Amino acid sequence: MNNVFVDLKENSYDVIIKKNSFSSLNKELKERNLYGNILIVVDKSVNKTHSTKIEKFVKSHKGKIEKLILDINESKKSFETLNKIYDKLIKKNFGRDSLLIAVGGGIIGDICGYAAATYSRGIQFVQVPTTLLAAVDSSVGGKTGINFGSVKNIVGAFYQPELVLIDFNFFTSLKEREILCGLGEVIKYAFLSNNEFFLFVQANIKKLLKSSSAQINKAVYESVLFKAGVVASDEKESGLRKILNFGHTFAHAVEIEKKHQILHGEAVIIGMVAALYLSNEKGLLKESLLLTYLQLFDEVKDKIKIKGLDKKKIINAMKKDKKNRDGKIKFVLIKEIGNLILDVEADKKQINNALNNAIKFFKN
Ligand SMILES: NC(=O)c1ccc[n+]([C@@H]2O[C@H](COP(=O)([O-])OP(=O)(O)OC[C@H]3O[C@@H](n4cnc5c(N)ncnc54)[C@H](O)[C@@H]3O)[C@@H](O)[C@H]2O)c1
Structure with a gap:
């Protein structure tokens, strides 16, 4: 490689x-x-x-x-x-x-x-x-x-x-749960980069979960290549690098609320689903694309235990996110693969709806 x-x-x-x-x-x-x-x-x-x-x-x-x-x-x-x-x-x-x-x-x-x-x-x-x-x-x-x-x-x-x-x-020697966590970030790059990589991840998600070497090699290479490009153009996260936080505003809050019983990569998966719903709530992501994108999580959603997730506590934790400015929670949202919108604000109702939908998604 x-x-x-x-x-x-x-x-x-x-x-x-x-x-x-x-x-x-x-x-x-x-x-x-x-x-x-x-x-x-x-x-x-x-x-x-x-x-x-x-x-x-x-x-x-x-x-x-x-x-x-x-x-x-x-x-x-x-x-x-x-x-x-x-x-x-x-x-x-x-x-x-x-x-x-x-x-x-x-x-x-x-x-x-x-x-x-x-x-x-x-x-x-x-x-x-x-x-x-x-x-x-x-x-x-x-x-x-x-x-x-x-x-x-x-x-x-x-x-x-x-x-x-x-x-x-x-x-x-990694447990399946740890592979799943890594896959969470790979899925993130699938949304951030391009259709070709998105389709690769979609077609190979079962093999990636089983850590099949050819698929893992490609996933690692493409992910690192994408991240390296972003970091090279914005080392200190003053602009473009923020796209790497897709799903992470929700994710960090979920990790804190569950006192790290939900691992970082698992929280990123939950966070991306919530961010997809919020993108739809905000009118950025079409319903048809929302449904297509959510299908990417079909193989992994049963593996994530969200029992007892407290929505109010998640929102409180989000209010303390270090990416916030002027007390406002900021989100990275998506219009389509490779087209992300930075620093989006949302009202309480929209955040509530997105979280409700995400929790329902993982309960099904
Ligand atoms: N710096 C960044 O840009 C950045 C980006 C994403 C995540 N993070 C941070 O990374 C952390 C999560 O990383 P992680 O998922 O690697 O977690 P981790 O470091 O906790 O490793 C996961 C588990 O796997 C074990 N482990 C590690 N390598 C192993 C191996 N080869 N075989 C068997 N077991 C092994 C560890 O002991 C641990 O129990 C979080 O703290 C998160 O905030 C940082």
Whole structure:
């Protein structure tokens, strides 16, 4: 599979997308002069199944290298976990000439990215995403950060990695639920990019859910390619990059309301369905297209447990969204594939209706 180049002038980097690419990580680091003092931070679940290849990398590294294994979940995307990374870096005398490698899903990637952005005023950073979601979304684009209390990703920084290395071998140990989460973001790109990719996702959704390699490869490549293009034209989300938040205003609120029992990717799926209904409510999306687009979720909707979702609490959480301006909730809505409208405001009744319809959709 081809690599993708994220073109950000002096902050540019490659995304290597290839089975077994982790085995050549040392070579890739050397080629980019990233071969320094390394702290490799590994998700505990990843280490459980993939420790042999991670140890092989550690042993083959000629310079100083330390490994830190972290047990994470969304509620541990916190200062406490961040401090464990700083603590290791300080105790082991890591200076500015250090490289932090994150091996894990979006949580490890986001925390490590923020640690790299802030330690010694910034050290080099490499992402090795091990979930489908992290591969197609969080590892590319330089958004890093942690949660504070119940507020998601509120402390953070834009900080680009030097390299992203995606090795499909890591996906073999993912649970179906995690594949579903990644698929949520892939579906998002299907709406944002073009009809060809939308039709590909529609035709292959069952195979994607089963993590069939040919389909996953194409889905990852197309998603990363699309995201790289958006990030290259708007690194700091002052305009176009906001389209990547399609479904996310609802999603972040659902995650908070369910105290992270609904995972990020699942919440994105619910959020996109709500955003489709809201787009229709606002007169942007025709009824016929709404019905066509909703069919894309037929294979996944039974897999998402929305029992007990409290609409009022979701709306309250949305009011605290960091994307709001002047106290107004902002949505990314859709007219048709590839035609998204940014910063749309909606009244209470429209938001209520969209949420009611989305909840009904997942209950059926
Ligand atoms: N920075 C961004 O642009 C961006 C974009 C999207 C999402 N995010 C963030 O990403 C996070 C979600 O990422 P995620 O879905 O990867 O979640 P995650 O990091 O929690 O990983 C999901 C689960 O899979 C386990 N895991 C990871 N890799 C595995 C593997 N190869 N085999 C077996 N188990 C494995 C983890 O331990 C965890 O239990 C959220 O915090 C979200 O806010 C960030």
